[in-house]
Amino acid sequence: MPGDPARILANEGMLPKEAVDTLVRTFNLDRPYHEQLVSYLVNAFRGDFGFSYKYYPTTVMELLLTRLPWTILLLGLATITTSIFGIVIGLVCAWKRESKTDVAALSVSIFIWAIPYFWLAMVLLYLFGYIFPIFPLGHGVTVGARHGGFVEYLGDVLWHLALPVIAITLTGYASYSLITRNTMIETLAEDYVLTAEAKGLSERQVLLRHAARNALLPLVTMIALRLGFIVSGAIFTETVFSYPGVGLLIYESIMYQDFPVLQGAFFILSVTVIVANLTADVLYSILDPRIKYR
Amino acid sequence: MFKGISQSEILRAVVATKKGKIGLTLVFFFIFMAIFADLLSPYNPFDRVGPPFAAPSTKHPLGLNDIGQDLLSELIHGARVSLLVGFAAASVRTLIGLLVGLMAGYFGGALDDWTMRFVDVLLILPSLPLMILLAAYVGQSIWNIILIISLLGWPGLARLVRSQTLTLRERPYVEAARSMGITNLSIVFTVIFPNMFPLVLANTVLDIMGAILSEAGLSFLGLGDPTHKSWGMMLYYAQQRNAFFQHLWYWIAFPGLCITLIGLGFALVGMTLDEVANPRLRRRV
Numbered sequence: 001m002p003g004d005p006a007r008i009l010a011n012e013g014m015l016p017k018e019a020v021d022t023l024v025r026t027f028n029l030d031r032p033y034h035e036q037l038v039s040y041l042v043n044a045f046r047g048d049f050g051f052s053y054k055y056y057p058t059t060v061m062e063l064l065l066t067r068l069p070w071t072i073l074l075l076g077l078a079t080i081t082t083s084i085f086g087i088v089i090g091l092v093c094a095w096k097r098e099s100k101t102d103v104a105a106l107s108v109s110i111f112i113w114a115i116p117y118f119w120l121a122m123v124l125l126y127l128f129g130y131i132f133p134i135f136p137l138g139h140g141v142t143v144g145a146r147h148g149g150f151v152e153y154l155g156d157v158l159w160h161l162a163l164p165v166i167a168i169t170l171t172g173y174a175s176y177s178l179i180t181r182n183t184m185i186e187t188l189a190e191d192y193v194l195t196a197e198a199k200g201l202s203e204r205q206v207l208l209r210h211a212a213r214n215a216l217l218p219l220v221t222m223i224a225l226r227l228g229f230i231v232s233g234a235i236f237t238e239t240v241f242s243y244p245g246v247g248l249l250i251y252e253s254i255m256y257q258d259f260p261v262l263q264g265a266f267f268i269l270s271v272t273v274i275v276a277n278l279t280a281d282v283l284y285s286i287l288d289p290r291i292k293y294r
Numbered sequence: 295m296f297k298g299i300s301q302s303e304i305l306r307a308v309v310a311t312k313k314g315k316i317g318l319t320l321v322f323f324f325i326f327m328a329i330f331a332d333l334l335s336p337y338n339p340f341d342r343v344g345p346p347f348a349a350p351s352t353k354h355p356l357g358l359n360d361i362g363q364d365l366l367s368e369l370i371h372g373a374r375v376s377l378l379v380g381f382a383a384a385s386v387r388t389l390i391g392l393l394v395g396l397m398a399g400y401f402g403g404a405l406d407d408w409t410m411r412f413v414d415v416l417l418i419l420p421s422l423p424l425m426i427l428l429a430a431y432v433g434q435s436i437w438n439i440i441l442i443i444s445l446l447g448w449p450g451l452a453r454l455v456r457s458q459t460l461t462l463r464e465r466p467y468v469e470a471a472r473s474m475g476i477t478n479l480s481i482v483f484t485v486i487f488p489n490m491f492p493l494v495l496a497n498t499v500l501d502i503m504g505a506i507l508s509e510a511g512l513s514f515l516g517l518g519d520p521t522h523k524s525w526g527m528m529l530y531y532a533q534q535r536n537a538f539f540q541h542l543w544y545w546i547a548f549p550g551l552c553i554t555l556i557g558l559g560f561a562l563v564g565m566t567l568d569e570v571a572n573p574r575l576r577r578r579v
Contacts, residue, residue: 236514
């Protein structure tokens with residue numbers, strides 16, 4: 001381990017030995033590892049993740065609770081925009097299959113997909129925060145500003161969210177649109193689409209009311225599976241934009257070797273992903289009447 | 295040996311498509327850059343050749359970084375790190391994924407059940423945060439990075455290999471081989487594996503891209519190996535030294551562009567291979 005927690009806490013020799021010993025005992029650092037693991041897990045269940053090393057005596061839980069809403073806001077918004085943008089492009093490509101639009105859109109998507117998202121975030125920040133200062137240079141709200149009311153506050157927050165959300169959307173939409181396109185193409189080849197066309201329905205009606213609804217089911221699964229990616233993206237995005245979320249907390253705790261925070265943040269992040277996946281599973285069973293959970 | 299598609303056919307198929315050509319060109323460009331890095335770069339990237347943050351000049355086309363090292367030389371040497379990590383991590387991942395998938399798929403039973411459960415858990419957890427956590431704990435060395443990236447990426451391939459194994463296991467020639475007395479282990483490696491080779495290859499190439507991006511990401515967060523010049527680390531220092539506000543945009547632009555292009559190269563080659571190997575993706579009749 002890159003640093004004995006007790007030593008870090010004791011600021012490398014600035015505390016007298018008795019104080020260090022007391023600290024070690026308080027944090028159970030002198031008990032064998034497996035005991036530490038058990039006590040950690042038990043405490044975690046009760047919501048007690050211990051104290052932050054850097055921001056002592058703030059508890060890890062307090063830090064997490066302040067940061068979590070921001071991250072959820074960012075991730076929630078980003079998931080929605082990425083899904084919608086990706087699905088729409090996928091649908092358009094599927095309908096205009098093999099046409100110039102299709103090929104062009106796909107090539108652009110693949111190129112953007114290859115870009116490392118933190119780099120894209122930096123480039124966007126530079127272009128639209130510095131050169132053409134349309135968006136703010138970072139953080140969740142304008143530092144030190146006083147807001148007239150909740151609506152103004154909300155507006156400021158959204159203005160700050162714009163670039164991060166755009167960054168995550170651009171890097172993430174490609175896989176959504178690719179999967180949507182392929183699923184749609186398969187669906188469009190099914191017999192009931194032919195029937196719908198034979199019935200004389202307009203193109204749009206066939207596309208939206210018949211084909212899309214059936215293609216939507218695998219898309220829900222896809223969105224659920226991609227949640228992990230969006231969470232990973234959040235860490236980088238928050239770091240580049242200094243956005244006060246759990247991602248930035250993770251970055252900071254790495255810098256300062258604040259292990260309790262790192263572990264706690266991680267725990268929360270994993271729990272969020274698992275809960276989201278569970279929700280998606282339930283949603284899937286509701287959407288598809290053919291599936292029944294025993 | 296039974297092979298679905300021969301190796302020369304695969305290569306021909308890749309070169310035939312536009313995607314494949316572009317991809318291969320990019321890949322070979324960077325491999326060339328990596329192998330001949332010492333010859334191509336004007337200076338040794340570890341040497342301090344001038345004042346920090348010097349602007350681009352004829353002697354230093356990209357200027358100097360925060361310690362006074364030539365940025366262009368750093369850029370050229372970065373290819374080595376990316377390719378090293380990419381190939382190494384992808385190989386280890388493929389190896390583990392193959393072994394797990396083949397064993398689980400062929401022998402089935404309790405081994406299969408428990409292994410797949412473990413694989414599912416790994417698949418659900420977001421891998422990048424886990425990598426970050428591990429990297430923060432084990433210390434900054436390039437071999438640690440490679441190890442971490444490999445250990446967290448193999449479940450995808452394991453699933454794929456396992457489902458392929460399940461299908462291939464029922465083929466008549468497998469039964470024939472068994473009745474001839476060939477041992478199970480031998481069947482797995484000499485009969486079943488060669489038939490899924492193109493699919494595994496496609497996956498490995500895409501894995502290389504993933505590994506390169508993961509390394510770039512970890513380095514960007516400061517978890518990379520400071521003794522190796524990597525594009526991700528260049529971006530890390532650029533971010534730390536606020537390159538933007540010093541108009542050193544090229545410090546950020548070029549490493550990022552390189553990561554993109556090398557990733558794109560492997561992605562294109564991988565996708566083309568996938569099209570060739572995966573019958574479901576071929577043009578529908």
